[in-house]
Amino acid sequence: xxxxxxSVRRAGSTALLAELSDLSDVMALRVVMERDxxxxxxxxxxxxxxxxxxxxxxxxxxxRLSHVVxxxxxxxxxxxxxxxxxxxxxxPLVVPVLYDGPDLADVAELTGLTVDEVIxxxxxxxxxxxxxxxxxxxxxxVGTDPALCLPRRSEPRTSVPVGSVAVxxxxxxxxxxxxPGGWQLLDDQFQGVCG
Numbered sequence: 385x386x387x388x389x390x391s392v393r394r395a396g397s398t399a400l401l402a403e404l405s406d407l408s409d410v411m412a413l414r415v416v417m418e419r420d421x422x423x424x425x426x427x428x429x430x431x432x433x434x435x436x437x438x439x440x441x442x443x444x445x446x447x448r449l450s451h452v453v454x455x456x457x458x459x460x461x462x463x464x465x466x467x468x469x470x471x472x473x474x475x476p477l478v479v480p481v482l483y484d485g486p487d488l489a490d491v492a493e494l495t496g497l498t499v500d501e502v503i504x505x506x507x508x509x510x511x512x513x514x515x516x517x518x519x520x521x522x523x524x525x526v527g528t529d530p531a532l533c534l535p536r537r538s539e540p541r542t543s544v545p546v547g548s549v550a551v552x553x554x555x556x557x558x559x560x561x562x563x564p565g566g567w568q569l570l571d572d573q574f575q576g577v578c579g
Contacts, residue, residue: 388413389457390433392450399438400446402453407514407526410435412460413453422452430515432524476510479558481549485569487537491551495531505529506570511556521560528556540566548572 388409395401404410414430417437424443429436439449483503492499509527516523533554541564544550548559550567559565 387454387458388460389454392453394446395436398441399436400450400453402435402437402457404433404435404457407432409457409460411512411514411526413457416456416460417453422449424449431517432515479549481507481571482573483571484573485548485550485571487550487568488570491532491534491568491570494534497531502532502570505531506551506556514555519560519563522557523560525556525558526554528554530554532556534568536566537568540564544569545572 388405390403390405392400392402402413404413410430410433413435414428417425417428417435422444424439424441425437426440427436427438429438437449437453483499483506488499488502491497492502495502497505506529509529511525511527513523514526528551532551534551536552543562544559544565544567546559546562548565548569549571550557550559550565550569552567557567
């Protein structure tokens with residue numbers, strides 16, 4: 385059995401960067417490390433294929449922590465939804481969506497679905513924020529129906545309204561602020577958030 389861990393290397397003097405095979409392995413390792421946090425570990429920061437682990441050198445050191453990460457990665461279950469099986473329970477955050485975005489008809493055409501089918505497929509899953517990037521607060525949500533796995537627009541917009549709900553590259557996101565963006569907009573009218 386092969387390990388999903390590709391490498392572990394130093395990231396400054398108090399962090400290490402674990403590179404894994406794919407996002408599901410990153411999320412699984414993050415959950416394993418959160419559930420049984422090694423002494424000295426301060427922060428776990430996920431990205432698409434890496435997990436940055438910061439630590440307090442008064443409690444651990446790079447080689448020891450690297451060994452722990454290697455052992456835990458080797459023991460990960462090799463299923464794409466491992467992180468969902470192990471994730472701690474959180475109260476869901478409900479995001480009201482109108483589904484009246486400028487790209488909704490294009491998304492339907494690109495997927496071969498009707499607009500109603502696009503909406504049904506997008507509203508069915510329970511999403512998980514896998515990591516944050518692009519801009520502060522811009523969460524890459526996993527759980528998007530594979531039928532809605534679309535590329536970014538060929539021409540990005542210079543301004544996407546705050547609260548816009550969009551899909552691209554197999555992810556869903558809610559724009560946390562007005563910014564340029566190239567994702568397919570399913571809703572561009574901020575509705576507020578209730579939890």
